[in-house]
Amino acid sequence: MPSNQGLRCHALRVRLQCPADQRAIARLxxxxxxxxxxxxxxxxxxxxxxxxxxxxxSRPVPESAGESSPVVRAVLLRYADxxxxxxxxxxxxxxxYRMLSALTARVTGREKAGFxxxxxxxxxxxxxxPSIPRPDCDWGLGDxxxxxxxxxxxxxxxSLDDRLDGGEPAGWVAxxxxxxxxxxxxxxxxxAVVGHCGGVKLVRAQVxxxxxxxxxxxxxxxxxxxxxxxxxTEAAPPWSGAGLLFTFASADYEYRPFLEPPFPxxxxxxxxxxxxxxFLCRYRPSVVARELAGQFTSHLxxxxxxxxxxxxxxxxxxxxxxxxxxxxxxxxxxPAGPPGPETGTIHQRFSVVAGKRPEQVALSSATGPVxxxxxxxxxxxxxxxxxxxxxxxxxxxGVCLERTPELIQAVLAVLKAGAAYVPLDPAYPVxxxxxxxxxxxxxxxxxxxxxxxxxxxVTAGELKSLGGTGSALPPDTAGSADPAYIIFTSGSxxxxxxxxxxxxxxxxxxxxxxxxxxxxxxDTWTLFHSFAFDFSVWEIWGCLLTGGRLVIVPYWxxxxxxxxxxxxxxxxxxxxxxxxxxxxxxxxxxxxxPGKLDVRLVVLGGEALSARVxxxxxxxxxESRCAVVNMFGITETTVHVTAETTTRRHALSRSxxxxxxxxxxxxxxxxxxxxxxxxxxxxxxxxxxxxxxxCYLNRPDLTSERFVADPFSSSASDGRRMxxxxxxxxxxxxxxxxxxxxxxxxIKLRGFRIEPAEIRAALLECPMVTDAAVARHHDDLIGDxxxxxxxxxxxxxxxxxxxxxxxxxxxxxxxxxATVTALPALPLTANGKLxxxxxxxxxxxxxxxAAAPAESKADQVAWRLATxxxxxxxTPVDLDDNFFDLGGNxxxxxxxxxxxxxxxxxxxxxxxxxxxxxxxxxxxxxxxxGPAAGSPENGEHxxxxxxxxxxxxxxxxxx
Numbered sequence: 001m002p003s004n005q006g007l008r009c010h011a012l013r014v015r016l017q018c019p020a021d022q023r024a025i026a027r028l029x030x031x032x033x034x035x036x037x038x039x040x041x042x043x044x045x046x047x048x049x050x051x052x053x054x055x056x057x058s059r060p061v062p063e064s065a066g067e068s069s070p071v072v073r074a075v076l077l078r079y080a081d082x083x084x085x086x087x088x089x090x091x092x093x094x095x096x097y098r099m100l101s102a103l104t105a106r107v108t109g110r111e112k113a114g115f116x117x118x119x120x121x122x123x124x125x126x127x128x129x130p131s132i133p134r135p136d137c138d139w140g141l142g143d144x145x146x147x148x149x150x151x152x153x154x155x156x157x158x159s160l161d162d163r164l165d166g167g168e169p170a171g172w173v174a175x176x177x178x179x180x181x182x183x184x185x186x187x188x189x190x191x192a193v194v195g196h197c198g199g200v201k202l203v204r205a206q207v208x209x210x211x212x213x214x215x216x217x218x219x220x221x222x223x224x225x226x227x228x229x230x231x232x233t234e235a236a237p238p239w240s241g242a243g244l245l246f247t248f249a250s251a252d253y254e255y256r257p258f259l260e261p262p263f264p265x266x267x268x269x270x271x272x273x274x275x276x277x278x279f280l281c282r283y284r285p286s287v288v289a290r291e292l293a294g295q296f297t298s299h300l301x302x303x304x305x306x307x308x309x310x311x312x313x314x315x316x317x318x319x320x321x322x323x324x325x326x327x328x329x330x331x332x333x334x335p336a337g338p339p340g341p342e343t344g345t346i347h348q349r350f351s352v353v354a355g356k357r358p359e360q361v362a363l364s365s366a367t368g369p370v371x372x373x374x375x376x377x378x379x380x381x382x383x384x385x386x387x388x389x390x391x392x393x394x395x396x397x398g399v400c401l402e403r404t405p406e407l408i409q410a411v412l413a414v415l416k417a418g419a420a421y422v423p424l425d426p427a428y429p430v431x432x433x434x435x436x437x438x439x440x441x442x443x444x445x446x447x448x449x450x451x452x453x454x455x456x457x458v459t460a461g462e463l464k465s466l467g468g469t470g471s472a473l474p475p476d477t478a479g480s481a482d483p484a485y486i487i488f489t490s491g492s493x494x495x496x497x498x499x500x501x502x503x504x505x506x507x508x509x510x511x512x513x514x515x516x517x518x519x520x521x522x523d524t525w526t527l528f529h530s531f532a533f534d535f536s537v538w539e540i541w542g543c544l545l546t547g548g549r550l551v552i553v554p555y556w557x558x559x560x561x562x563x564x565x566x567x568x569x570x571x572x573x574x575x576x577x578x579x580x581x582x583x584x585x586x587x588x589x590x591x592x593x594p595g596k597l598d599v600r601l602v603v604l605g606g607e608a609l610s611a612r613v614x615x616x617x618x619x620x621x622x623e624s625r626c627a628v629v630n631m632f633g634i635t636e637t638t639v640h641v642t643a644e645t646t647t648r649r650h651a652l653s654r655s656x657x658x659x660x661x662x663x664x665x666x667x668x669x670x671x672x673x674x675x676x677x678x679x680x681x682x683x684x685x686x687x688x689x690x691x692x693x694x695c696y697l698n699r700p701d702l703t704s705e706r707f708v709a710d711p712f713s714s715s716a717s718d719g720r721r722m723x724x725x726x727x728x729x730x731x732x733x734x735x736x737x738x739x740x741x742x743x744x745x746x747i748k749l750r751g752f753r754i755e756p757a758e759i760r761a762a763l764l765e766c767p768m769v770t771d772a773a774v775a776r777h778h779d780d781l782i783g784d785x786x787x788x789x790x791x792x793x794x795x796x797x798x799x800x801x802x803x804x805x806x807x808x809x810x811x812x813x814x815x816x817x818a819t820v821t822a823l824p825a826l827p828l829t830a831n832g833k834l835x836x837x838x839x840x841x842x843x844x845x846x847x848x849x850a851a852a853p854a855e856s857k858a859d860q861v862a863w864r865l866a867t868x869x870x871x872x873x874x875t876p877v878d879l880d881d882n883f884f885d886l887g888g889n890x891x892x893x894x895x896x897x898x899x900x901x902x903x904x905x906x907x908x909x910x911x912x913x914x915x916x917x918x919x920x921x922x923x924x925x926x927x928x929x930g931p932a933a934g935s936p937e938n939g940e941h942x943x944x945x946x947x948x949x950x951x952x953x954x955x956x957x958x959x
Contacts, residue, residue, distance in 0.1 A: 004148070005060040006260030010097065011089040012104050013057060015252040018082040025076060025086065028107045033072035033088075043081040052077060056087045060259050063091075071095065072103070089259070097257075135241030137264050139183050139680040140288035141732060150260055152282045153294050169193075169246050172269055173205075173220035174213070175304035179296065180240050181207035182320055183681050185671045192243030193223065194257055202239055207315055209673065214311035241265055241287060242296065249278075264288050265296060291733040292680050298325070299678065316673060329676045330712050332735035333667035345478050345503040347415040349510075349545050351376060357521060357547060363405045364524075364571060365552040370405050372547075375412065378464075382413030383473055385463030391443055393418035393478060396486060398437050398445035398455070400424035403527060403552050406460050408540065410446045413463070416473060419443075420483035420500075425532040428812045432496070436488050439698060440498055480504030486697055487534050489635050490755040490815065498697030505638040506537060508690035510545045512662040513643070517575075517601055517629070521547035525575045526568070528553045528582075534635045535606055539577050548575065560910040561589035561894055565597070572598045579606040580613065585894045587617045596620065605631040605640060608739055609658075611651040618648050632658035632739055636706070636723050638691035641665050642737050656738040658729075664690035668712060668722065669731050676712070682730045684743055688713070688722035754789070759807070759815055763791060766806040768798035773826050774817065775836055790842040791817035794825060804885075818884065862923035868903065869919060872896050879920045883913065 026035045042048050061073045073089040086108065090100055173193060180189035188204050203223050207216065243263035247255055247270045261268070264287035270278040279301070283293040299320040306318050321329055354362075358373030370378075391397060397414045399421050401407040414421040422440045424433055430451055437445060437455050444456045446463065484503040488496040513519065525543035527550055529535040543550040551571045557563040565586060568576065576599050578586065583604060590597065599621070609630050617628065623645075633640040644650075644659025661667050669683040670676060677683035688710045695703040710722040728740040756774040763772035771794040793803055800820040808816045819842040827838035862879050869877040872895050873886050883893070897908050906926060916922040 007258055007262055009060040009089055009091050009259045011057050011087060011256045011259060012100055013085055013087045013254040014104055014108050016084040016086055018078060018084050020076060020078060020084040022076055025107055029072060029074055032070060033074050034070040035074040035076060037076040039078045041080055044079040044083040049079060053085060057256050058259050061089050061091050135239050135264055137241030137287050140241060140264060141292055141680045142287040142289055143285055145286045147284060147286045149285050150282060151285050152280060153297065169224060170217055170220040171304055171308050172244055173223055174216040174307045175300055176244055177205040177207050178216060178303045178318060179300045180242060183678060184240055185683060190239035192263055194245040194262065209316040211315050212311060213307045213313050216315065217307060244269060246271060265293060267300065295678060321676065329678060332679055332731045332733060333661055345480060346484055346506055346541060347412060349507055350412065353545060353547050361549050362544060363408060363550050363552060365405050366554060367405065375409065379409045379412035379416060381467035382409055382460060382463045383416035385466035386413055386417040387473060388466045389444055391417045391419050395419040395443045396422055396440045398422045398424050398442040400426050400445055400447035400449060402426060407531060410460055415484065418478050420485055422486045423531045425530050429809050431810050432812060436496060440486050487635060490758050497699055499635050500694040500697055501638055502694055505691050506541050508664050509638050509640060510542060512664050514546050519546040523548040523574045524551060524571055526551045526553050526573055528558050528577065534639050535577060538639045556911050561585040565589050565593060568597050574598055575601045577603045580604050580609045584613045591616055600626055602626060602628045603631060605633050611646055611655050614646060614651045618651060623647055630658055632737065634725055636693045637687045641687050641691065656740060657736050658739045660735045667737055669729060679731050679733045682728055682740055685725045685727045685729045686722045687725060688720060692721055692723050754815055759811060759817065762807050762810040763793060763803065766803050768795050769803060770794045770796050771826055775839055788818035791820045792823050792826060792839055793820060795822050861927050862919050865923055866919045868899055872899055877919060880918050883917045
């Protein structure tokens with residue numbers, strides 16, 4: 001039987017006094033009906049009688065198999081106490097309500113078979129819709145199984161005997177509209193109402209926050225009466241899947257407009273003749289989870305009571321949660337306990353570890369190993385040099401060094417001197433470094449660069465000389481609340497903004513994770529990411545504060561998955577931190593590796609994870625061998641907030657889950673009005689607890705906007721704050737957070753947070769640009785690796801190439817638009833806003849169209865390469881097109897070199913693609929490698945190739 005058969009049928013029950021003449025009833029029903037009779041050995045008010053009536057009222061009439069099939073299914077139930085029930089069921093397509101009611105009156109001999117008491121007005125005249133559309137019930141969290149399954153739950157207040165509205169349905173409709181507005185976070189929720197004769201009405205009800213609950217009641221009456229009203233409009237899908245089904249019942253009469261719940265969440269209100277009502281919630285587990293059905297029911301009943309008792313109350317002041325309800329909503333985002341007692345600052349914790357194992361290797365790099373004792377002594381020497389320069393507690397020191405042991409020594413030295421370090425990536429343009437140094441008011445910058453005019457710079461060697469002759473360090477008075485570092489992120493005002501993070505946040509992060517991840521002295525980590533990316537905070541201190549060995553990954557090895565995989569194997573790395581984009585490339589490279597890595601823990605973060613990309617890794621490294629932990633985090637909440645061990649089940653289900661909060665962290669989901677969103681409902685993610693940063697540096701207005709008081713703290717006077725993230729998500733009833741992207745225009749690209757407004761501001765600084773816009777490009781066919789930033793400009797002179805060069809002088813590589821397209825004017829909406837849908841396809845490269853391949857060997861190689869680039873980039877490629885002007889980036893560069901290797905080309909060091917970024921240049925390089933080196937059929941590796949000098953500042957597309 002089809003699972004929706006009951007939706008096409010309705011039924012009437014009429015109470016009769018025995019003896020009920022079965023033959024007479026059958027004769028009156030006629031040939032279109034079939035009558036079954038049953039004599040039951042119990043009274044009509046017995047529990048077993050109620051169950052039998054319910055079963056018969058829910059049994060649909062099967063579809064017609066031919067002309068002999070009955071139109072009406074009739075059941076006569078005769079009880080032992082001389083009482084009988086006649087139940088007539090029919091398909092509404094054969095008999096509508098009026099016809100079924102008339103048939104019942106004829107059979108029972110009653111003049112009229114109608115509703116007892118005061119009838120409901122309006123819905124009787126509704127026209128039944130031929131079908132009820134499937135809903136967009138995003139908050140239901142159903143299991144996705146068989147849609148035909150039905151379950152039911154009763155609220156504690158299922159028997160509504162309060163007579164607040166005398167059984168008037170308007171209170172229910174107003175309460176449903178109000179509740180749905182909170183679940184959909186919408187001022188125009190779509191709800192469904194079924195009238196007593198089975199007519200279905202989908203309406204879009206306006207729930208204005210400034211209106212009163214009395215206004216909402218008036219709108220509900222308009223919905224029920226069908227009267228024209230500005231606040232009520234007929235609605236089309238999508239709708240939320242919750243609906244009211246009104247029925248009437250008494251001892252003598254009962255009507256069921258549907259024999260199974262018509263909506264995923266059906267709120268059945270049975271109006272009794274004496275003005276009271278019975279309430280029952282029936283739901284489909286495939287769409288609505290049991291916890292959510294019960295939760296919604298409780299919220300609806302609380303909303304209804306307020307609607308009826310407080311007509312002058314504003315909609316915005318309506319509370320869905322009682323005192324216990326608030327605790328229920330807050331609890332899922334609450335961790336199991338605090339991260340542990342604070343045990344000092346980062347450098348104090350490091351000194352304790354170094355004192356326990358001074359001979360153990362702390363750092364490994366191309367220059368050799370560095371023990372914990374050596375690192376402690378060398379950083380102390382540099383710290384004395386800083387003190388000799390006048391650096392002390394409360395100062396800020398910029399650190400602009402390459403990834404080497406010297407970098408770690410310098411950072412520890414800054415902390416030991418009592419100052420906070422400001423990470424500066426030496427690949428950044430000078431103008432951006434100057435801006436960050438000036439904003440941080442850095443007293444000094446530790447760097448080997450000589451092009452930072454206006455900055456007080458010092459090399460690590462100079463500090464070592466000063467420290468070697470300097471006096472002992474002054475007493476360490478720094479505490480856990482002192483700033484440890486100031487890290488800059490992209491800013492919506494066109495300027496990067498500094499985030500001030502104290503020592504205690506970092507030590508709390510390590511305390512919250514060390515036990516769960518079993519971090520210890522036996523682990524080997526990698527420093528893979530840019531020092532200016534907050535993932536490096538986790539890599540450095542997660543390793544050194546738990547006694548592990550930190551392998552410093554050279555820049556070019558971090559760009560090449562094959563080389564990086566070799567490093568992981570050689571160094572026997574056990575703890576690996578990656579952005580999902582970088583890890584996807586490593587997974588592909590590792591598939592062909594003969595041996596397996598020693599990695600036991602992979603920590604993913606920095607951007608949203610598409611869990612399905614993990615399947616090849618999980619095939620090769622089962623969950624019992626290597627845990628893959630997906631972590632949601634924000635710079636302003638100290639790297640990580642939640643953790644989830646990602647399993648094959650997550651990967652196959654395309655899960656958006658990012659796990660539960662870490663111990664000491666807390667997550668709230670709030671709606672657009674700043675109210676708690678019910679579990680299952682999407683809203684904005686707020687983070688409280690141990691990881692919340694101090695402030696935005698020199699940005700009091702932005703600080704007060706984003707770092708706000710925590711009204712849900714157990715003690716209202718403790719001054720605890722929470723961070724408004726701008727990310728959207730929802731909390732499941734089991735405490736697992738799901739991530740659903742950004743609520744604003746911010747972009748996360750290969751691990752970096754990017755504000756398009758900052759890129760636009762840089763473009764507008766170019767004298768030849770009068771207007772500009774920035775959009776993110778994504779190609780589903782190519783995947784995340786092809787994601788890029790496209791710029792559109794209105795020019796008053798000059799060329800787009802000059803505009804891109806100007807942007808590259810102001811912005812770090814990961815923020816420079818991949819393409820710049822000139823337009824006569826930017827397309828706008830009717831409201832004067834940028835219409836991104838009307839932006840044309842960007843101009844890629846400088847291709848003038850394909851030409852016939854030349855006969856020279858280099859040109860033959862070039863055209864084969866052009867074909868390969870076209871396959872990877874998804875756009876036509878000419879011989880002189882620049883790979884990066886075509887939208888290429890570090891991840892696509894890896895794909896190019898990998899595809900070349902798969903197709904039999906010589907092995908190409910990744911840096912050579914950066915040094916030879918056009919097809920023609922790269923073809924000349926390959927052609928000069930040997931007689932047959934350019935042939936795709938020749939798998940010979942390039943030999944005798946000298947290592948070219950790294951021009952890091954010009955070629956990085958850093959993660």
